[in-house]
Amino acid sequence: MILNQIALNPTVHYQSLAQHVQQQLPTLMIPVFKLDPTSASRAVEELPLDHEKSSEYIELHTLVDYQPWLKHLYRQWQEALIKSFTHLEGVKGLAEPDHWHPESTARAMNALALSYTGKLIYLLKQDPITVVDRTTLLWRDTWQNFRHELEHQQTKLPVLQALDNTAHYFQQFWLESWLHIAELQSTLPSNPTENNNKAS
Numbered sequence: 001m002i003l004n005q006i007a008l009n010p011t012v013h014y015q016s017l018a019q020h021v022q023q024q025l026p027t028l029m030i031p032v033f034k035l036d037p038t039s040a041s042r043a044v045e046e047l048p049l050d051h052e053k054s055s056e057y058i059e060l061h062t063l064v065d066y067q068p069w070l071k072h073l074y075r076q077w078q079e080a081l082i083k084s085f086t087h088l089e090g091v092k093g094l095a096e097p098d099h100w101h102p103e104s105t106a107r108a109m110n111a112l113a114l115s116y117t118g119k120l121i122y123l124l125k126q127d128p129i130t131v132v133d134r135t136t137l138l139w140r141d142t143w144q145n146f147r148h149e150l151e152h153q154q155t156k157l158p159v160l161q162a163l164d165n166t167a168h169y170f171q172q173f174w175l176e177s178w179l180h181i182a183e184l185q186s187t188l189p190s191n192p193t194e195n196n197n198k199a200s
Contacts, residue, residue, distance in 0.1 A: 014185035015182070017128050017182045018179055018182035020129050021132070021178040021182065025174075026175065028137055028140060029139075030140055030143050030144065030171065066158060067099075067100035069150075069155075069159050069163060070100040070102065070105040070163070071100050073163060074105055074108055074109055074112075076145075077109050077113075077139070077142055078112060080142040081113065081116050085119075085120065094115060096108060101162075102166040102169055106166050106167075106168075106169030109166075110170055110174055110177060113135055113139070113174065117131050132178055136174070139171075139174070143167055
């Protein structure tokens with residue numbers, strides 16, 4: 001009988017996921033700013049809250065109201081996920097941000113993407129690396145189309161800056177989330193059925 005070693009050994013499986021996220025995932029992303037996956041060693045939840053960084057956005061706030069554009073980006077991403085993963089019947093119950101700044105919008109977009117990928121991996125038993133890559137490429141296409149549309153409309157520079165910041169945050173959160181998931185999964189027993197077999 002041939003056993004699937006990846007299924008029996010999630011430690012090895014998620015070590016390869018962590019390695020893939022660190023080395024390959026950034027190459028699939030948009031070069032908005034320099035991404036450093038090695039700095040993504042902390043959990044997303046431990047990052048500073050929006051209000052702690054709000055001073056960074058004062059200049060943008062005073063120049064132009066970019067919040068409708070952030071909301072539009074979030075909705076575009078939501079629509080892309082729904083169209084791409086039609087068999088999941090959508091992800092319900094995720095609240096939109098109360099305030100549409102680059103960081104809070106990116107967190108909401110990351111939560112949305114994790115909800116879809118979580119269903120694909122844990123409910124439909126799809127390969128995590130394939131799912132992560134597919135979602136990342138979907139993001140890249142969505143962002144490129146959105147950014148091209150903005151440039152075509154000659155959108156104001158502060159709006160473009162806010163949206164670029166949002167894209168950068170999303171990509172950083174996406175990397176951090178998967179490194180964190182891989183780290184958590186690596187603590188699972190290497191063969192969860194082993195103890196049951198010994199008992200019988």
